Amino acid sequence: xxxxxxxxxxxxxxxxxxxxxxxxxxxxxxxxxxxxxxxxxxxxxxxxxxxxxxxxxxxxxxxxxxxxxxxxxxxxxxxxxxxxxxxxxxxxxxxxxxxxxxxxxxxxxxxxxxxxxxxxxxxxxxxxxxxxxxxxxxxxxxxxxxxxxxxxxxxxxxxxxxxxxxxxxxxxxxxxxxxxxxxxxxxxxxxxxxxxxxxxxxxxxxxxxxxxxxxxxxxxxxxxxxxxxxxxxxxxxxxxxxxxxxxxxxxxxxxxxxxxxxxxxxxxxxxxxxxxxxxxxxxxxxxxxxxxxxxxxxxxxxxxxxxxxxxx
Ligand code: TXA
Ligand code: MG
Numbered sequence: 001x002x003x004x005x006x007x008x009x010x011x012x013x014x015x016x017x018x019x020x021x022x023x024x025x026x027x028x029x030x031x032x033x034x035x036x037x038x039x040x041x042x043x044x045x046x047x048x049x050x051x052x053x054x055x056x057x058x059x060x061x062x063x064x065x066x067x068x069x070x071x072x073x074x075x076x077x078x079x080x081x082x083x084x085x086x087x088x089x090x091x092x093x094x095x096x097x098x099x100x101x102x103x104x105x106x107x108x109x110x111x112x113x114x115x116x117x118x119x120x121x122x123x124x125x126x127x128x129x130x131x132x133x134x135x136x137x138x139x140x141x142x143x144x145x146x147x148x149x150x151x152x153x154x155x156x157x158x159x160x161x162x163x164x165x166x167x168x169x170x171x172x173x174x175x176x177x178x179x180x181x182x183x184x185x186x187x188x189x190x191x192x193x194x195x196x197x198x199x200x201x202x203x204x205x206x207x208x209x210x211x212x213x214x215x216x217x218x219x220x221x222x223x224x225x226x227x228x229x230x231x232x233x234x235x236x237x238x239x240x241x242x243x244x245x246x247x248x249x250x251x252x253x254x255x256x257x258x259x260x261x262x263x264x265x266x267x268x269x270x271x272x273x274x275x276x277x278x279x280x281x282x283x284x285x286x287x288x289x290x291x292x293x294x295x296x297x298x299x300x301x302x303x304x305x306x307x308x309x310x311x312x
Contacts (some may be wrong), residue, residue, distance in 0.1 A: 009124040019147040021160025022157040025140040027130030035098040046136040053104035053129040058122035083114040085169040085186035117160040137219040139275040166269030182213040184300040222311035225278040243289035
């Protein structure tokens with residue numbers, strides 16, 4: 001059910017959960033003032049209780065009001081990347097944030113989104129927790145129809161059209177005075193170089209045991225269809241291919257296109273719609289063309305395909 005910004009504000013301010021557009025993916029929003037509504041988010045998504053949520057706010061001042069201590073270079077990251085697709089994990093004054101939002105951790109993740117409707121809404125409601133608006137483990141939602149497919153046609157959604165970025169925010173944390181990326185996302189490591197003077201490293205969870213980001217432990221982004229990641233189509237004669245519109249593939253194959261590889265922003269914005277389309281059309285399996293440079297946000301795209309393929 002599509003709702004107006006007034007209805008969205010009323011629902012959130014009375015402890016209800018709704019779908020909200022952001023520039024990355026749709027979020028499933030509840031007010032930070034309503035722990036019961038936050039609890040409802042975990043239930044609706046089928047999300048494990050130890051996987052904390054991102055707190056979305058409308059200003060850097062608000063972020064600072066929750067913090068336990070000053071963090072070096074936080075101000076320059078905020079200046080250059082907020083509002084936008086960057087999330088930062090920070091030590092917080094625990095009494096100001098319900099433990100259910102933090103999954104009992106002494107830290108919380110913060111983001112100031114850029115989508116005009118999200119910005120307007122946050123000014124009317126105050127801080128909102130928002131995980132991606134999908135069933136836990138499934139592809140994220142980048143259109144209101146995706147949220148309806150997962151949560152039902154009657155679920156209240158503030159319709160903000162298609163999400164421009166189509167990949168979740170990049171999550172950063174500071175350790176030993178350096179920033180590192182604990183979830184790859186819509187901003188690539190190279191984007192941070194002019195601000196920080198270095199490229200933040202990407203934490204490889206497989207090598208480091210328990211991930212900093214609890215969400216990284218779980219099944220993610222996965223359609224029901226089985227994905228087979230391939231670098232060449234030489235020995236493939238038929239089947240469904242997730243690939244690029246500026247490439248040719250074996251003629252008996254059915255191409256589900258991400259768009260032209262020459263435009264990685266378009267490709268990124270189509271990822272989740274294509275993964276969802278696979279299931280809507282009932283395909284049991286698809287080959288994914290992985291023969292692309294793993295640079296910029298294409299590295300995030302590759303990571304999403306690896307996670308989605310590992311899950312089934
Ligand atoms: O783009 C996005 O970030 C979207 C939109 C709606 O803003 N949100 C999103 O939320 O992707 P979600 O819940 O799907 O992913 C949040 C990730 C999870 O992997 C979670 O473990 C991590 O953030 N996270 C949240 N709080 C954390 C904390 N205190 N420490 C470490 N990781 C945290
Ligand atoms: Mg998610």
